[in-house]
Amino acid sequence: MIFPRSLSFRLLAGAVVWVTIALVVAGVALSRLFENHLEDQEARRFEVTLNQLAANLAVGDKGGIELTARLSEPQFQRPYSGLYWQVETARGEILLRSRSLWDRVLALPRDTLLDGEIHRHRLTGPDNMPLRVYERSVTLPRRQGRLRLAVGENATVLEGALAGFRRTLALSLGVLGLGLAGAAGVQVAGGLRPLRRLRNALGRVRSGRARRLEGRYPDEIQPLVDNLNAVLDQNEEVVARARTQAGNLAHSLKTPLAVLSNEAVALHDGDKDELARRIGEQVQLMQRRVDYHLVRARAAASVRVPGVRTDVREALEGLVRTMRKIYEARGINIDSELEYAPAFRGERQDFDEMAGNLLDNACKWATGEVRVHADATSDGHLAVWIDDDGPGLPEVRRAEVFSRGRRLDEGVAGSGLGLAVVAELAELYGGTVHLEDSPLGGVRAVLSLPAAG
Amino acid sequence: MRVLVVEDDDQLRQQLVRAFEQAGYAVDATVDGKEAEFLGATETYDTVVLDLGLPGVGGLSVLRSWREAENDVPVLILTARGAWTERVEGIDAGADDYLPKPFRMEELLARVRALIRRASGHGAAELRCGPLVLDTRANRVTVDGAPVTLTAHEYRVLAYLMHHVGETVSRSELSEHVYAYDMDRDSNTIEVFVGRLRKKLGREIIKTERGLGYRLEAP
Numbered sequence: 239m240i241f242p243r244s245l246s247f248r249l250l251a252g253a254v255v256w257v258t259i260a261l262v263v264a265g266v267a268l269s270r271l272f273e274n275h276l277e278d279q280e281a282r283r284f285e286v287t288l289n290q291l292a293a294n295l296a297v298g299d300k301g302g303i304e305l306t307a308r309l310s311e312p313q314f315q316r317p318y319s320g321l322y323w324q325v326e327t328a329r330g331e332i333l334l335r336s337r338s339l340w341d342r343v344l345a346l347p348r349d350t351l352l353d354g355e356i357h358r359h360r361l362t363g364p365d366n367m368p369l370r371v372y373e374r375s376v377t378l379p380r381r382q383g384r385l386r387l388a389v390g391e392n393a394t395v396l397e398g399a400l401a402g403f404r405r406t407l408a409l410s411l412g413v414l415g416l417g418l419a420g421a422a423g424v425q426v427a428g429g430l431r432p433l434r435r436l437r438n439a440l441g442r443v444r445s446g447r448a449r450r451l452e453g454r455y456p457d458e459i460q461p462l463v464d465n466l467n468a469v470l471d472q473n474e475e476v477v478a479r480a481r482t483q484a485g486n487l488a489h490s491l492k493t494p495l496a497v498l499s500n501e502a503v504a505l506h507d508g509d510k511d512e513l514a515r516r517i518g519e520q521v522q523l524m525q526r527r528v529d530y531h532l533v534r535a536r537a538a539a540s541v542r543v544p545g546v547r548t549d550v551r552e553a554l555e556g557l558v559r560t561m562r563k564i565y566e567a568r569g570i571n572i573d574s575e576l577e578y579a580p581a582f583r584g585e586r587q588d589f590d591e592m593a594g595n596l597l598d599n600a601c602k603w604a605t606g607e608v609r610v611h612a613d614a615t616s617d618g619h620l621a622v623w624i625d626d627d628g629p630g631l632p633e634v635r636r637a638e639v640f641s642r643g644r645r646l647d648e649g650v651a652g653s654g655l656g657l658a659v660v661a662e663l664a665e666l667y668g669g670t671v672h673l674e675d676s677p678l679g680g681v682r683a684v685l686s687l688p689a690a691g
Numbered sequence: 692m693r694v695l696v697v698e699d700d701d702q703l704r705q706q707l708v709r710a711f712e713q714a715g716y717a718v719d720a721t722v723d724g725k726e727a728e729f730l731g732a733t734e735t736y737d738t739v740v741l742d743l744g745l746p747g748v749g750g751l752s753v754l755r756s757w758r759e760a761e762n763d764v765p766v767l768i769l770t771a772r773g774a775w776t777e778r779v780e781g782i783d784a785g786a787d788d789y790l791p792k793p794f795r796m797e798e799l800l801a802r803v804r805a806l807i808r809r810a811s812g813h814g815a816a817e818l819r820c821g822p823l824v825l826d827t828r829a830n831r832v833t834v835d836g837a838p839v840t841l842t843a844h845e846y847r848v849l850a851y852l853m854h855h856v857g858e859t860v861s862r863s864e865l866s867e868h869v870y871a872y873d874m875d876r877d878s879n880t881i882e883v884f885v886g887r888l889r890k891k892l893g894r895e896i897i898k899t900e901r902g903l904g905y906r907l908e909a910p
Contacts, residue, residue, distance in 0.1 A: 488771075489744070489771040489772060490771075492771035492773075492791075492792040492793055493700045493703055493771055493792055493793075495792070495793040496703055496792040496793035496794060497700070497702045497703050497706065498793075499793045499794075499795065500703070500706045500710075500796050501706075503795070503796055503797075504706075521793060525793050529773065533774075556779035556783065557775060557779060559779070559782060559783065560775075560778055560779045560782040560783075560789070563782050563786075563787060563788070564782070564788060564789065566809065567805045567808075567809055586776060587774055587775075587776045590774065590775035590776040590779065591774060591775050591776075593775075594775025594776075594778070594779075595775070598775075
């Protein structure tokens with residue numbers, strides 16, 4: 239059986255099934271009750287009629303049976319009115335009958351009744367009309383043998399009333415059922431609303447707009463929310479710790495590397511030139527690898543942390559401030575246009591590393607002009623354009639500046655690792671970086687990253 | 692020219708001190724943030740080389756306390772923390788330059804020279820005053836193209852005056868920029884250095900403003 243995996247459906251289906259059962263039971267019971275009531279009433283009425291009939295019977299002078307008074311009900315007089323009476327002997331000889339029977343008789347089944355007992359039969363009367371017949375037997379004084387007294391009425395009267403009642407009952411119970419189902423629907427929707435809220439909150443965490451699940455939830459859900467938040471916090475903490483440890487390891491290596499590198503330079507002055515050069519190279523290489531893996535380890539950990547976002551404008555303003563200071567002596571003018579920059583869905587440090595390296599590179603090559611522009615692209619990404627008016631880079635070499643292997647091993651002081659890190663980080667975040675011609679005459683670096691909504 | 696080196700690694704500090712001394716600077720060095728803060732506040736330096744990871748008071752708070760006290764001595768941060776976020780933080784705390792470790796000593800010296808030039812409003816690495824040329828990169832002094840040999844102290848006195856051509860510089864100011872902290876300072880010895888410089892460079896080039904100090908002026 240296909241059972242939809244929907245909580246609303248389950249709750250609703252349960253309610254509908256339950257309501258249906260309850261209403262059907264109620265309907266059956268009510269109609270039964272009403273039917274009993276009608277029959278009781280009918281039986282009492284007929285008992286009265288039978289008694290009246292019995293009381294009015296008299297044995298005539300010739301031993302015949304006659305009616306001393308007409309029965310009060312006018313319907314007994316009108317032919318085929320649907321209300322009849324009949325008196326017959328135990329052997330089936332019909333003695334008297336109501337005028338309404340006209341030329342017909344009530345064909346009573348064979349039956350033996352004790353005195354005072356009332357039996358009920360269902361017969362077919364005139365015009366094939368179903369009849370409900372009540373019968374009792376009496377023994378009249380001065381006459382041998384029992385007489386069977388029968389009163390019958392068109393069954394459709396009672397059954398019609400019953401059917402009418404059942405129709406009304408079904409209609410009202412149906413309306414009640416629909417009302418209850420509607421109420422159940424509203425209740426389910428209302429009851430499940432916190433779950434929808436929770437889903438939206440989780441969505442915000444996933445998309446990086448929130449760090450935790452915000453807000454109060456009903457007591458049944460709050461523990462779940464608390465636990466989820468605890469997991470999120472723990473995750474963040476683990477990442478932070480891993481990052482700190484990686485950072486500490488990397489940083490602790492740097493001072494010894496600096497010492498070693500300076501010693502190598504000092505060796506230059508002696509006769510150990512070749513050795514010094516080799517030590518120097520290796521130190522540089524170690525430094526780059528440390529830097530590279532430091533950045534990479536940190537980024538790899540942080541890409542998965544939900545809910546982080548970086549104010550791009552603030553980050554770029556800080557970097558521009560820093561570049562202006564560092565390149566003050568070279569008189570590099572840095573223009574920026576950051577008003578429409580959307581937030582970046584990722585860590586501040588990683589964004590700083592990407593934009594910082596690109597900006598640093600632009601400042602290194604620029605002759606006097608660097609421009610930074612950040613904006614949202616039409617497909618909802620964050621794009622950062624960094625232009626310089628430097629000598630530019632031939633198209634064939636543009637891709638290789640981002641390649642890790644080449645840069646890592648190349649002996650270019652200071653600049654080697656930066657762009658490889660940018661490419662690596664951008665890729666980790668599902669973004670891209672490439673170089674193109676700049677309208678300023680040099681290189682334009684285009685960094686495209688996921689924006690935080 | 693006088694620099695303060697704040698670095699907690701012993702080996703690196705010794706290397707730095709040696710390198711700066713060889714480059715003709717008077718050098719003070721300390722491992723401790725508290726002491727650095729005190730020295731920077733009370734002594735006069737032309738540049739401070741500041742490590743961030745110090746025991747006790749961190750480098751950034753030392754820097755911030757100087758800047759709060761409106762002490763605008765040029766500061767170069769020399770640190771293992773090379774991430775751009777940290778550089779931005781350093782520059783925002785008031786640093787003038789930022790050099791991540793490991794670094795090359797020549798680059799550090801070049802940047803310190805640039806900082807000192809910038810602080811005194813000079814753009815070029817070569818300072819000129821008439822026939823006199825001081826190449827800050829090579830610590831070389833020439834008069835009309837002929838090299839002049841100077842002692843370390845003579846060089847510092849001349850370099851300071853060259854950075855402040857046309858200004859009157861007092862003897863005590865000179866001594867502050869010429870001696871390291873632990874040296875026995877005697878402003879009378881400044882007179883001796885100036886005398887020797889006049890002998891080597893020509894009498895007219897350094898003017899004496901009686902009671903005020905010395906002034907370097909192109910003839």
